Amino acid sequence: MRSEKLAWSVRSWRMPLWLVIGIAAMFFSAMHIVIDFGVGLFDLHGSLSPTETSTLIGVAAIQVWWAVSFMAGAQGDGGGVASAGILGFIWAAMTNGFPIVYCPPVCEEAAPLSDVAHVGSIVFGLLLALVAIWSLWRARVRPGWVMPAVAIALALVTVVSLANTPIT
Numbered sequence: 355m356r357s358e359k360l361a362w363s364v365r366s367w368r369m370p371l372w373l374v375i376g377i378a379a380m381f382f383s384a385m386h387i388v389i390d391f392g393v394g395l396f397d398l399h400g401s402l403s404p405t406e407t408s409t410l411i412g413v414a415a416i417q418v419w420w421a422v423s424f425m426a427g428a429q430g431d432g433g434g435v436a437s438a439g440i441l442g443f444i445w446a447a448m449t450n451g452f453p454i455v456y457c458p459p460v461c462e463e464a465a466p467l468s469d470v471a472h473v474g475s476i477v478f479g480l481l482l483a484l485v486a487i488w489s490l491w492r493a494r495v496r497p498g499w500v501m502p503a504v505a506i507a508l509a510l511v512t513v514v515s516l517a518n519t520p521i522t
Contacts, residue, residue, distance in 0.1 A: 382474030412512030432497035439486025446479025
């Protein structure tokens with residue numbers, strides 16, 4: 355279902371709150387992933403294992419789906435807003451932020467950006483989920499199920515692949 359209250363008008367540079375927070379969540383989440391690969395958390399030399407391959411494909415697919423969700427939501431599609439909120443919660447907050455428990459502040463690896471990425475992913479990922487719900491409720495939009503279902507599937511499959519990938 356579409357709503358003008360969710361949409362981003364091309365006549366104004368003022369973006370909806372859910373989109374601003376969503377972009378911030380995506381930024382910190384992507385920064386966390388780049389740091390993980392940069393510090394050598396995954397050995398990507400030689401042939402890749404099936405789980406390494408599926409993790410890399412999953413991470414890339416999540417970034418693309420997040421962008422698709424932003425575009426759909428910015429056109430007023432409630433499913434896009436819901437999908438972005440789900441990725442904020444599952445991917446940013448829980449997958450990229452929660453690992454702060456394994457390397458609490460001040461984390462020596464990639465300091466200080468690793469801490470910034472963890473905390474930013476938690477804060478903006480949770481905030482995105484809450485603001486997406488609030489925006490949908492406020493606009494009285496009932497989102498479709500396809501976009502959120504794809505977001506859940508991508509996030510969960512990638513988390514399972516990630517959990518089964520050997521960390522070096």
